[in-house]
Amino acid sequence: MSTFHSTRSSNEELTSKQAIRKGIADDGGLFVTDSLGETKIDIADLAGKTYQQIALRVLSVLLDDYSEEELKQCIDEAYGSQWSDERITPVKPLGSDFVMELFNGPTCAFKDVALQILPRLMARTNEEDGDGEKIMIVTATSGDTGKAALAGFADAPGTGITVFYPQGRVSRVQELQMTTQKGSNVHVCAVEGNFDDAQSAVKEIFADKDLAERLQREHKVRLSSANSINVGRLVPQVVYYFSAYAQLLEQQVINVGDPVDFVVPTGNFGDVLAGYYAKMLGLPVRQLVVASDKNNVLFDFLTTGTYNRQRPFYETISPSMDILISSNLERMLYYMSERDPRMITYLMNDLNEWGAYEVPPELLREIRKVFATGWADEDQVREMIADCWNNNHYVIDPHTACGYFVMQQMPADPQVPRVLLSTASPYKFPRVVNEALGLDSDGTDFECMDELSRKSGTPIPPMLRDLENAEVRFRDCVEVPGMNQYVEECADKL
Known part of the structure; x- marks a missing residue:
């Protein structure tokens, strides 16, 4: 069975259930397994498989302490009628x-793929802790994770989410998606600062041992991340x-x-x-x-x-x-x-202390064999939204447009198909798209x-259009130092 440990040490060995429940390692590292890649997935018969069948095959390898029955239940619940395309x-x-x-x-964003199944996976981790412990999901969002996590965890038994x-x-649409979220166990709060400020503070909250002890002692609450x-x-x-490969096989493209x-298109490097x-x-x-936008820190890293x-x-x-700060890097x-x-550990200490790190040249060479890169500025993003519509009669959002621009800059190889990941509905950013x-x-x-x-003849996703008349439930806003206390207050209401 696969075991998981921190990227920064191999002292702790957890099952995938324990790693999912915990979220982040005690030393601030991210959970990884050294067995990744030992078992390969047979692609010979992927064509014709449903998404759910492919999910079972892949997740059985990556989360091998879940039973087949548990994974089937999670997959069936996560990828059902809530999706507009089968x-x-x-x-x-x-x-x-x-x-x-x-x-x-x-929620019309790529985060749904994971955040529809994560609450189901997490719900099946608590049998080891039959002491009534509750999980408080604490997460920072740059726009899409928040709503997708709220939608996934709303009213999920034994959990709360902040x-x-x-x-x-x-x-504005992203904000309304979050602040109108229904559910008795959800909390939404704006932060005075940017996403990196919020995400760094959330990581510090996870690392705060005094806070963890208080939450456990007073509320029987454990923090985890979405x-x-x-x-x-x-x-x-x-x-x-x-699934993309299976569909290309089916369409006889490959x-x-x-x-x-x-x-x-990516900022946090997870996708x-x-x-x-x-x-x-x-x-x-x-x-x-x-593919990056004007905040091209990943482009600079992958080139230098x-x-x-x-x-x-x-x-x-x-x-x-x-x-x-692209955590998943x-x-x-x-x-x-x-x-x-x-x-x-050395690299992350340098990042923490000096705001930068440098990898050895031989490591960069290996990375560049797999990862190529490019970025688009604001004008290029707008031009690409127009270009994609004019040439393909297909509307893309500004994040996908970053990827579309980079793809146009690459020399095409007729032998190798290129798949652009479209990460959000254009209707989440209607003003930018219209401009x-x-x-x-x-x-x-x-x-x-x-x-x-x-003008485009495309349907508006009803869950976005209905936001106009939805009741705003959350108007809280805190400074970064106040985030700890806000989490404690939310735990008190669980």
């Missing part, structure tokens, strides 16, 4: 390339890479064993890391292309080997990618450095949605 993550032609839609779930988002730095720092959030995303490139996990499990991934967060922070029209570095926790397409963008976000639907 393929869950359909792959569609986009000119001579392909796009994989990850936004057909209940979501922090950067005040004024998410789209960010992709939680391995239970990350591994379900591996499934859609295999034969078994043919390589595929994936172009991934693209899932593709790297898929490659380690035997999927013929030739290249993973990391230096990760430097000491740089201007830009608020862009792709807010979910406005991140300077730590997991990739662990595997790429031949699983050396000491090196990871890019030359449509009316002067009204409310909801009037912009109506205009976009009229």
